[in-house]
Amino acid sequence: MGRPPKFSRQRLQDAALAIVDEKGSGALSMRVLAAALGTGPMTLYNHVAGREDLDVLVVDAVLSRARWSRQPDADWRAEVREIALAGWRAVREHPRAIPLILTRRTRSTAALEMAEALLAALARSGCRGRRLLVAFRAVMACIMGFAQGDLAGPLAAAASENAAEVLARVLSLPPDRFAHLIEIAAAARDSSAEEEFLGGLDLLLAGLEAQPAAS
Protein backbone atom coordinates (compact mmCIF):
# COMPACT_ATOMS: atom_id res chain seq x y z
CA MET A 1 0.00 0.00 0.00
CA GLY A 2 0.90 3.66 -0.44
CA ARG A 3 3.39 3.01 -3.18
CA PRO A 4 4.21 6.31 -4.93
CA PRO A 5 2.96 6.51 -8.52
CA LYS A 6 5.53 5.63 -11.12
CA PHE A 7 4.77 8.61 -13.37
CA SER A 8 3.72 12.13 -12.50
CA ARG A 9 0.94 13.77 -14.44
CA GLN A 10 3.47 16.26 -15.75
CA ARG A 11 5.63 13.44 -17.07
CA LEU A 12 2.69 11.89 -18.89
CA GLN A 13 1.69 15.25 -20.36
CA ASP A 14 5.20 15.96 -21.61
CA ALA A 15 5.62 12.55 -23.18
CA ALA A 16 2.19 12.61 -24.82
CA LEU A 17 2.67 16.13 -26.16
CA ALA A 18 6.09 15.20 -27.53
CA ILE A 19 4.57 12.33 -29.49
CA VAL A 20 1.87 14.58 -30.94
CA ASP A 21 4.37 17.31 -31.80
CA GLU A 22 6.66 14.88 -33.56
CA LYS A 23 4.35 12.37 -35.19
CA GLY A 24 0.95 14.06 -35.26
CA SER A 25 -2.21 13.58 -33.25
CA GLY A 26 -2.97 10.28 -34.98
CA ALA A 27 0.22 8.72 -33.68
CA LEU A 28 -0.77 9.01 -30.04
CA SER A 29 -1.84 5.69 -28.60
CA MET A 30 -1.73 3.86 -25.31
CA ARG A 31 0.91 1.53 -26.60
CA VAL A 32 3.10 4.19 -28.17
CA LEU A 33 2.98 6.37 -25.07
CA ALA A 34 3.73 3.39 -22.85
CA ALA A 35 6.70 2.48 -25.01
CA ALA A 36 7.97 6.07 -24.88
CA LEU A 37 7.83 5.84 -21.09
CA GLY A 38 9.57 2.49 -21.10
CA THR A 39 6.67 0.50 -19.71
CA GLY A 40 3.79 -1.71 -20.83
CA PRO A 41 0.43 -0.43 -22.06
CA MET A 42 -1.50 -1.59 -19.02
CA THR A 43 0.58 0.49 -16.66
CA LEU A 44 -0.98 3.63 -18.07
CA TYR A 45 -4.35 2.61 -16.72
CA ASN A 46 -3.05 3.41 -13.28
CA HIS A 47 -2.78 7.05 -14.33
CA VAL A 48 -5.48 7.72 -16.89
CA ALA A 49 -9.00 6.43 -17.34
CA GLY A 50 -8.52 5.32 -20.93
CA ARG A 51 -7.62 6.38 -24.44
CA GLU A 52 -9.82 9.50 -24.38
CA ASP A 53 -7.96 10.78 -21.38
CA LEU A 54 -4.76 10.85 -23.38
CA ASP A 55 -6.17 13.48 -25.69
CA VAL A 56 -7.31 15.59 -22.76
CA LEU A 57 -3.84 15.30 -21.30
CA VAL A 58 -2.39 16.82 -24.46
CA VAL A 59 -5.00 19.57 -24.69
CA ASP A 60 -4.38 20.51 -21.10
CA ALA A 61 -0.63 20.53 -21.66
CA VAL A 62 -0.98 22.93 -24.57
CA LEU A 63 -3.53 25.31 -23.04
CA SER A 64 -1.89 25.47 -19.64
CA ARG A 65 1.15 27.03 -21.28
CA ALA A 66 -0.87 30.15 -22.11
CA ARG A 67 0.16 33.03 -19.87
CA TRP A 68 -1.44 36.44 -19.40
CA SER A 69 -1.39 39.13 -16.75
CA ARG A 70 -4.27 40.86 -15.01
CA GLN A 71 -4.53 44.45 -16.10
CA PRO A 72 -7.20 46.04 -13.95
CA ASP A 73 -6.02 49.51 -14.90
CA ALA A 74 -5.88 48.99 -18.63
CA ASP A 75 -8.81 49.16 -20.99
CA TRP A 76 -10.95 46.01 -20.86
CA ARG A 77 -10.42 45.57 -24.61
CA ALA A 78 -6.68 45.39 -24.07
CA GLU A 79 -7.18 42.72 -21.45
CA VAL A 80 -9.45 40.65 -23.69
CA ARG A 81 -6.93 41.00 -26.49
CA GLU A 82 -4.08 39.81 -24.28
CA ILE A 83 -5.87 36.73 -23.01
CA ALA A 84 -7.22 35.75 -26.41
CA LEU A 85 -3.84 36.25 -28.03
CA ALA A 86 -2.15 34.18 -25.34
CA GLY A 87 -4.63 31.38 -25.99
CA TRP A 88 -4.24 31.55 -29.73
CA ARG A 89 -0.44 31.59 -29.47
CA ALA A 90 -0.38 28.63 -27.12
CA VAL A 91 -2.46 26.64 -29.60
CA ARG A 92 -0.28 27.74 -32.49
CA GLU A 93 2.85 26.56 -30.71
CA HIS A 94 1.59 23.01 -31.20
CA PRO A 95 -0.11 22.89 -34.59
CA ARG A 96 -0.33 19.12 -34.66
CA ALA A 97 -2.35 19.18 -31.45
CA ILE A 98 -5.01 21.45 -32.97
CA PRO A 99 -7.36 18.63 -34.00
CA LEU A 100 -7.35 17.45 -30.41
CA ILE A 101 -7.89 20.94 -29.02
CA LEU A 102 -10.83 21.64 -31.32
CA THR A 103 -12.39 18.43 -30.22
CA ARG A 104 -11.59 18.07 -26.51
CA ARG A 105 -11.18 21.63 -25.26
CA THR A 106 -14.16 21.18 -23.02
CA ARG A 107 -12.61 18.54 -20.81
CA SER A 108 -9.54 20.63 -20.07
CA THR A 109 -9.33 22.52 -16.79
CA ALA A 110 -6.79 24.88 -18.35
CA ALA A 111 -9.50 25.83 -20.87
CA LEU A 112 -11.88 26.56 -18.01
CA GLU A 113 -9.36 28.90 -16.44
CA MET A 114 -8.91 30.75 -19.70
CA ALA A 115 -12.68 30.98 -20.06
CA GLU A 116 -13.03 32.50 -16.59
CA ALA A 117 -10.31 35.06 -17.25
CA LEU A 118 -11.91 36.02 -20.55
CA LEU A 119 -15.30 36.38 -18.90
CA ALA A 120 -13.91 38.57 -16.16
CA ALA A 121 -12.32 40.88 -18.72
CA LEU A 122 -15.44 41.02 -20.88
CA ALA A 123 -17.61 41.72 -17.86
CA ARG A 124 -15.65 44.92 -17.31
CA SER A 125 -17.33 46.29 -20.43
CA GLY A 126 -20.51 46.26 -18.41
CA CYS A 127 -22.36 43.45 -20.12
CA ARG A 128 -24.03 40.66 -18.19
CA GLY A 129 -26.19 37.63 -18.63
CA ARG A 130 -27.10 36.66 -22.14
CA ARG A 131 -25.05 39.45 -23.66
CA LEU A 132 -21.96 38.43 -21.74
CA LEU A 133 -22.58 34.85 -22.81
CA VAL A 134 -22.74 35.78 -26.48
CA ALA A 135 -19.65 37.99 -26.28
CA PHE A 136 -17.72 35.22 -24.55
CA ARG A 137 -18.76 32.57 -27.01
CA ALA A 138 -17.90 34.83 -29.93
CA VAL A 139 -14.38 35.48 -28.64
CA MET A 140 -13.83 31.80 -27.93
CA ALA A 141 -15.15 30.94 -31.38
CA CYS A 142 -12.70 33.44 -32.80
CA ILE A 143 -9.72 31.83 -31.06
CA MET A 144 -10.70 28.29 -32.00
CA GLY A 145 -12.00 29.15 -35.46
CA PHE A 146 -8.88 31.03 -36.50
CA ALA A 147 -6.70 28.27 -35.09
CA GLN A 148 -8.68 25.80 -37.15
CA GLY A 149 -8.30 27.89 -40.26
CA ASP A 150 -4.56 28.12 -39.66
CA LEU A 151 -4.44 24.36 -39.40
CA ALA A 152 -5.34 23.74 -43.00
CA GLY A 153 -7.79 26.37 -44.14
CA PRO A 154 -8.15 26.87 -47.87
CA LEU A 155 -6.12 30.00 -47.33
CA ALA A 156 -3.61 28.69 -44.86
CA ALA A 157 -0.66 31.02 -44.62
CA ALA A 158 2.85 29.76 -43.94
CA ALA A 159 3.45 27.69 -40.80
CA SER A 160 1.91 24.40 -41.82
CA GLU A 161 4.21 22.42 -44.08
CA ASN A 162 1.48 21.79 -46.61
CA ALA A 163 0.38 25.41 -46.81
CA ALA A 164 1.95 25.75 -50.24
CA GLU A 165 0.10 22.69 -51.40
CA VAL A 166 -3.23 24.02 -50.12
CA LEU A 167 -2.56 27.36 -51.79
CA ALA A 168 -1.77 25.57 -55.03
CA ARG A 169 -5.02 23.68 -54.82
CA VAL A 170 -7.02 26.87 -54.38
CA LEU A 171 -5.18 28.56 -57.23
CA SER A 172 -5.96 25.63 -59.53
CA LEU A 173 -9.71 25.85 -58.89
CA PRO A 174 -11.99 26.80 -61.82
CA PRO A 175 -11.64 30.60 -61.87
CA ASP A 176 -15.21 31.20 -62.99
CA ARG A 177 -16.77 29.43 -60.03
CA PHE A 178 -14.24 30.42 -57.36
CA ALA A 179 -13.24 33.94 -58.36
CA HIS A 180 -13.23 35.45 -54.87
CA LEU A 181 -11.50 32.50 -53.28
CA ILE A 182 -8.66 32.77 -55.76
CA GLU A 183 -8.52 36.51 -55.32
CA ILE A 184 -7.99 36.36 -51.57
CA ALA A 185 -5.60 33.43 -51.81
CA ALA A 186 -3.12 36.02 -53.05
CA ALA A 187 -3.86 38.30 -50.08
CA ALA A 188 -3.39 35.33 -47.75
CA ARG A 189 0.09 34.71 -49.08
CA ASP A 190 1.25 38.17 -48.02
CA SER A 191 -0.43 38.13 -44.65
CA SER A 192 0.62 36.76 -41.30
CA ALA A 193 -1.64 34.47 -39.35
CA GLU A 194 -1.32 36.56 -36.20
CA GLU A 195 -2.28 39.76 -37.99
CA GLU A 196 -5.32 38.02 -39.38
CA PHE A 197 -6.35 36.70 -35.99
CA LEU A 198 -5.97 40.09 -34.35
CA GLY A 199 -7.89 41.66 -37.22
CA GLY A 200 -10.77 39.26 -36.67
CA LEU A 201 -10.71 39.80 -32.92
CA ASP A 202 -10.79 43.57 -33.41
CA LEU A 203 -13.86 43.24 -35.60
CA LEU A 204 -15.54 41.53 -32.70
CA LEU A 205 -14.40 44.13 -30.19
CA ALA A 206 -15.57 46.92 -32.48
CA GLY A 207 -18.92 45.17 -32.68
CA LEU A 208 -19.16 45.00 -28.89
CA GLU A 209 -18.51 48.72 -28.82
CA ALA A 210 -21.10 49.47 -31.48
CA GLN A 211 -23.84 47.32 -29.91
CA PRO A 212 -23.36 48.22 -26.28
CA ALA A 213 -26.81 47.25 -25.06
CA ALA A 214 -28.40 45.42 -27.95
CA SER A 215 -29.78 41.89 -28.20
Place this chain on the structure above:
Amino acid sequence: MGRPPKFSRQRLQDAALAIVDEKGSGALSMRVLAAALGTGPMTLYNHVAGREDLDVLVVDAVLSRARWSRQPDADWRAEVREIALAGWRAVREHPRAIPLILTRRTRSTAALEMAEALLAALARSGCRGRRLLVAFRAVMACIMGFAQGDLAGPLAAAASENAAEVLARVLSLPPDRFAHLIEIAAAARDSSAEEEFLGGLDLLLAGLEAQPAAS
Protein backbone atom coordinates in the same frame (compact mmCIF):
# COMPACT_ATOMS: atom_id res chain seq x y z
CA MET B 1 -13.17 -3.49 -68.58
CA GLY B 2 -15.78 -0.78 -68.21
CA ARG B 3 -17.68 -2.50 -65.44
CA PRO B 4 -19.96 0.05 -63.71
CA PRO B 5 -18.96 0.81 -60.12
CA LYS B 6 -20.85 -1.15 -57.53
CA PHE B 7 -21.55 1.86 -55.30
CA SER B 8 -22.27 5.46 -56.21
CA ARG B 9 -20.59 8.24 -54.28
CA GLN B 10 -24.00 9.26 -52.99
CA ARG B 11 -24.60 5.76 -51.66
CA LEU B 12 -21.29 5.80 -49.82
CA GLN B 13 -21.98 9.24 -48.37
CA ASP B 14 -25.42 8.25 -47.13
CA ALA B 15 -24.19 5.04 -45.53
CA ALA B 16 -21.19 6.72 -43.89
CA LEU B 17 -23.26 9.61 -42.57
CA ALA B 18 -25.86 7.20 -41.21
CA ILE B 19 -23.19 5.39 -39.22
CA VAL B 20 -21.85 8.65 -37.78
CA ASP B 21 -25.34 9.91 -36.94
CA GLU B 22 -26.23 6.71 -35.15
CA LYS B 23 -23.02 5.60 -33.52
CA GLY B 24 -20.80 8.66 -33.47
CA SER B 25 -17.77 9.68 -35.46
CA GLY B 26 -15.57 7.15 -33.71
CA ALA B 27 -17.66 4.27 -34.98
CA LEU B 28 -16.93 4.97 -38.62
CA SER B 29 -14.42 2.50 -40.04
CA MET B 30 -13.66 0.79 -43.31
CA ARG B 31 -14.91 -2.49 -41.99
CA VAL B 32 -18.10 -1.12 -40.45
CA LEU B 33 -18.99 0.84 -43.57
CA ALA B 34 -18.25 -2.17 -45.75
CA ALA B 35 -20.47 -4.34 -43.59
CA ALA B 36 -23.27 -1.76 -43.77
CA LEU B 37 -23.03 -1.94 -47.54
CA GLY B 38 -22.98 -5.71 -47.49
CA THR B 39 -19.50 -6.13 -48.87
CA GLY B 40 -15.93 -6.74 -47.73
CA PRO B 41 -13.56 -4.03 -46.52
CA MET B 42 -11.29 -4.19 -49.54
CA THR B 43 -14.08 -3.35 -51.93
CA LEU B 44 -14.18 0.18 -50.55
CA TYR B 45 -10.72 0.83 -51.90
CA ASN B 46 -12.24 0.89 -55.35
CA HIS B 47 -14.17 4.00 -54.33
CA VAL B 48 -12.10 5.87 -51.80
CA ALA B 49 -8.38 6.38 -51.33
CA GLY B 50 -8.32 5.21 -47.72
CA ARG B 51 -9.60 5.78 -44.23
CA GLU B 52 -9.11 9.56 -44.33
CA ASP B 53 -11.37 9.80 -47.34
CA LEU B 54 -14.22 8.38 -45.32
CA ASP B 55 -14.20 11.40 -43.04
CA VAL B 56 -14.19 13.76 -45.99
CA LEU B 57 -17.13 11.87 -47.44
CA VAL B 58 -19.11 12.56 -44.29
CA VAL B 59 -18.10 16.22 -44.08
CA ASP B 60 -19.08 16.75 -47.67
CA ALA B 61 -22.39 15.00 -47.13
CA VAL B 62 -23.22 17.32 -44.22
CA LEU B 63 -22.08 20.59 -45.76
CA SER B 64 -23.59 19.94 -49.17
CA ARG B 65 -27.00 19.91 -47.53
CA ALA B 66 -26.67 23.61 -46.72
CA ARG B 67 -28.92 25.67 -48.98
CA TRP B 68 -29.12 29.41 -49.47
CA SER B 69 -30.42 31.74 -52.12
CA ARG B 70 -28.70 34.63 -53.86
CA GLN B 71 -30.16 37.92 -52.80
CA PRO B 72 -28.52 40.56 -54.98
CA ASP B 73 -31.20 43.08 -54.05
CA ALA B 74 -31.09 42.57 -50.32
CA ASP B 75 -28.59 44.12 -47.97
CA TRP B 76 -25.23 42.35 -48.07
CA ARG B 77 -25.50 41.73 -44.32
CA ALA B 78 -28.72 39.81 -44.86
CA GLU B 79 -27.01 37.68 -47.46
CA VAL B 80 -24.04 36.93 -45.20
CA ARG B 81 -26.44 36.08 -42.42
CA GLU B 82 -28.39 33.69 -44.61
CA ILE B 83 -25.36 31.79 -45.86
CA ALA B 84 -23.71 31.59 -42.44
CA LEU B 85 -26.94 30.45 -40.83
CA ALA B 86 -27.45 27.81 -43.51
CA GLY B 87 -23.95 26.50 -42.85
CA TRP B 88 -24.38 26.50 -39.10
CA ARG B 89 -27.75 24.76 -39.36
CA ALA B 90 -26.41 22.09 -41.70
CA VAL B 91 -23.66 21.33 -39.20
CA ARG B 92 -26.11 21.29 -36.33
CA GLU B 93 -28.30 18.77 -38.10
CA HIS B 94 -25.53 16.24 -37.58
CA PRO B 95 -23.97 16.95 -34.19
CA ARG B 96 -22.03 13.72 -34.10
CA ALA B 97 -20.26 14.69 -37.31
CA ILE B 98 -18.98 17.96 -35.81
CA PRO B 99 -15.57 16.58 -34.77
CA LEU B 100 -15.04 15.50 -38.36
CA ILE B 101 -16.19 18.82 -39.77
CA LEU B 102 -13.93 20.84 -37.48
CA THR B 103 -11.04 18.73 -38.54
CA ARG B 104 -11.55 18.00 -42.25
CA ARG B 105 -13.58 20.95 -43.52
CA THR B 106 -10.74 21.93 -45.79
CA ARG B 107 -10.87 18.84 -47.97
CA SER B 108 -14.56 19.25 -48.71
CA THR B 109 -15.62 20.80 -51.99
CA ALA B 110 -18.97 21.71 -50.45
CA ALA B 111 -17.03 23.83 -47.94
CA LEU B 112 -15.27 25.59 -50.80
CA GLU B 113 -18.59 26.46 -52.38
CA MET B 114 -19.86 27.88 -49.14
CA ALA B 115 -16.66 29.88 -48.78
CA GLU B 116 -17.04 31.35 -52.25
CA ALA B 117 -20.65 32.36 -51.62
CA LEU B 118 -19.69 33.97 -48.33
CA LEU B 119 -16.87 35.88 -49.97
CA ALA B 120 -19.12 37.12 -52.74
CA ALA B 121 -21.61 38.44 -50.18
CA LEU B 122 -18.93 40.04 -48.03
CA ALA B 123 -17.34 41.66 -51.07
CA ARG B 124 -20.56 43.56 -51.63
CA SER B 125 -19.73 45.59 -48.53
CA GLY B 126 -16.91 47.05 -50.56
CA CYS B 127 -13.97 45.44 -48.82
CA ARG B 128 -11.19 43.76 -50.74
CA GLY B 129 -7.84 42.08 -50.29
CA ARG B 130 -6.59 41.69 -46.76
CA ARG B 131 -9.69 43.20 -45.24
CA LEU B 132 -11.95 40.83 -47.16
CA LEU B 133 -9.73 37.97 -46.08
CA VAL B 134 -10.03 38.90 -42.40
CA ALA B 135 -13.79 39.39 -42.62
CA PHE B 136 -14.19 36.05 -44.32
CA ARG B 137 -12.03 34.21 -41.85
CA ALA B 138 -13.86 35.82 -38.94
CA VAL B 139 -17.27 34.72 -40.23
CA MET B 140 -16.01 31.21 -40.93
CA ALA B 141 -14.46 31.10 -37.46
CA CYS B 142 -17.82 32.17 -36.05
CA ILE B 143 -19.67 29.33 -37.78
CA MET B 144 -17.15 26.68 -36.82
CA GLY B 145 -16.41 28.06 -33.37
CA PHE B 146 -20.05 28.27 -32.34
CA ALA B 147 -20.67 24.80 -33.74
CA GLN B 148 -17.76 23.56 -31.66
CA GLY B 149 -19.08 25.26 -28.56
CA ASP B 150 -22.48 23.71 -29.14
CA LEU B 151 -20.84 20.34 -29.39
CA ALA B 152 -19.76 20.24 -25.79
CA GLY B 153 -18.84 23.72 -24.65
CA PRO B 154 -18.81 24.35 -20.93
CA LEU B 155 -22.08 26.12 -21.50
CA ALA B 156 -23.66 23.76 -23.98
CA ALA B 157 -27.37 24.39 -24.18
CA ALA B 158 -29.90 21.64 -24.87
CA ALA B 159 -29.43 19.51 -28.00
CA SER B 160 -26.48 17.39 -26.94
CA GLU B 161 -27.61 14.59 -24.67
CA ASN B 162 -24.90 15.34 -22.13
CA ALA B 163 -25.63 19.06 -21.95
CA ALA B 164 -27.17 18.66 -18.53
CA GLU B 165 -24.12 16.82 -17.34
CA VAL B 166 -21.79 19.53 -18.65
CA LEU B 167 -23.94 22.17 -17.00
CA ALA B 168 -23.82 20.26 -13.74
CA ARG B 169 -20.06 20.10 -13.96
CA VAL B 170 -19.79 23.86 -14.41
CA LEU B 171 -22.19 24.50 -11.58
CA SER B 172 -20.13 22.31 -9.27
CA LEU B 173 -16.94 24.25 -9.90
CA PRO B 174 -15.37 26.16 -7.00
CA PRO B 175 -17.45 29.36 -6.97
CA ASP B 176 -14.59 31.57 -5.87
CA ARG B 177 -12.37 30.73 -8.82
CA PHE B 178 -15.08 30.41 -11.48
CA ALA B 179 -17.61 33.03 -10.50
CA HIS B 180 -18.31 34.35 -13.99
CA LEU B 181 -18.47 30.91 -15.56
CA ILE B 182 -21.10 29.84 -13.09
CA GLU B 183 -22.99 33.08 -13.55
CA ILE B 184 -23.39 32.66 -17.29
CA ALA B 185 -24.12 28.96 -17.04
CA ALA B 186 -27.52 30.08 -15.82
CA ALA B 187 -27.93 32.42 -18.79
CA ALA B 188 -26.95 29.56 -21.10
CA ARG B 189 -29.76 27.40 -19.78
CA ASP B 190 -32.38 29.91 -20.85
CA SER B 191 -30.87 30.64 -24.23
CA SER B 192 -31.16 28.90 -27.57
CA ALA B 193 -28.07 27.91 -29.52
CA GLU B 194 -29.32 29.59 -32.67
CA GLU B 195 -29.98 32.88 -30.90
CA GLU B 196 -26.48 32.78 -29.50
CA PHE B 197 -24.94 32.07 -32.88
CA LEU B 198 -26.87 34.88 -34.55
CA GLY B 199 -25.91 37.18 -31.69
CA GLY B 200 -22.24 36.42 -32.23
CA LEU B 201 -22.54 36.84 -35.98
CA ASP B 202 -24.24 40.20 -35.52
CA LEU B 203 -21.39 41.36 -33.31
CA LEU B 204 -19.09 40.62 -36.21
CA LEU B 205 -21.32 42.36 -38.74
CA ALA B 206 -21.60 45.38 -36.47
CA GLY B 207 -17.82 45.43 -36.28
CA LEU B 208 -17.51 45.37 -40.05
CA GLU B 209 -19.84 48.34 -40.15
CA ALA B 210 -17.91 50.22 -37.50
CA GLN B 211 -14.49 49.62 -39.06
CA PRO B 212 -15.34 50.15 -42.71
CA ALA B 213 -11.85 50.91 -43.95
CA ALA B 214 -9.61 50.08 -41.03
CA SER B 215 -6.73 47.62 -40.70
Place this chain on the structure above:
DNA sequence: ACCTGAACACCGTTCAAGT
Protein backbone atom coordinates in the same frame (compact mmCIF):
# COMPACT_ATOMS: atom_id res chain seq x y z
C1' DA C 1 -2.10 0.90 -4.10
C1' DC C 2 0.09 0.20 -7.84
C1' DC C 3 2.21 -2.62 -11.63
C1' DT C 4 1.98 -5.83 -15.58
C1' DG C 5 1.66 -9.80 -19.29
C1' DA C 6 -1.50 -12.62 -21.97
C1' DA C 7 -5.40 -12.65 -24.60
C1' DC C 8 -9.44 -10.80 -27.21
C1' DA C 9 -11.89 -8.21 -30.41
C1' DC C 10 -11.10 -4.76 -33.09
C1' DC C 11 -8.54 -1.60 -36.84
C1' DG C 12 -6.27 -0.03 -41.87
C1' DT C 13 -3.89 -1.73 -45.58
C1' DT C 14 -0.61 -4.87 -48.68
C1' DC C 15 -0.72 -8.55 -51.57
C1' DA C 16 -2.17 -11.75 -54.66
C1' DA C 17 -5.90 -13.59 -57.12
C1' DG C 18 -10.18 -13.44 -59.38
C1' DT C 19 -13.96 -11.48 -63.25
Place this chain on the structure above:
DNA sequence: ACCTGAACACCGTTCAAGT
Protein backbone atom coordinates in the same frame (compact mmCIF):
# COMPACT_ATOMS: atom_id res chain seq x y z
C1' DA D 1 -11.80 -1.88 -64.51
C1' DC D 2 -13.47 -3.47 -60.76
C1' DC D 3 -14.06 -6.93 -56.91
C1' DT D 4 -12.38 -9.61 -52.92
C1' DG D 5 -10.28 -12.93 -49.16
C1' DA D 6 -6.16 -13.93 -46.46
C1' DA D 7 -2.69 -12.11 -43.86
C1' DC D 8 0.02 -8.56 -41.28
C1' DA D 9 0.95 -5.09 -38.12
C1' DC D 10 -1.35 -2.37 -35.47
C1' DC D 11 -5.09 -0.72 -31.76
C1' DG D 12 -7.86 -0.33 -26.74
C1' DT D 13 -9.19 -2.89 -23.00
C1' DT D 14 -10.62 -7.16 -19.87
C1' DC D 15 -8.86 -10.33 -16.89
C1' DA D 16 -6.12 -12.44 -13.80
C1' DA D 17 -1.95 -12.31 -11.33
C1' DG D 18 1.80 -10.16 -9.08
C1' DT D 19 4.23 -6.62 -5.26
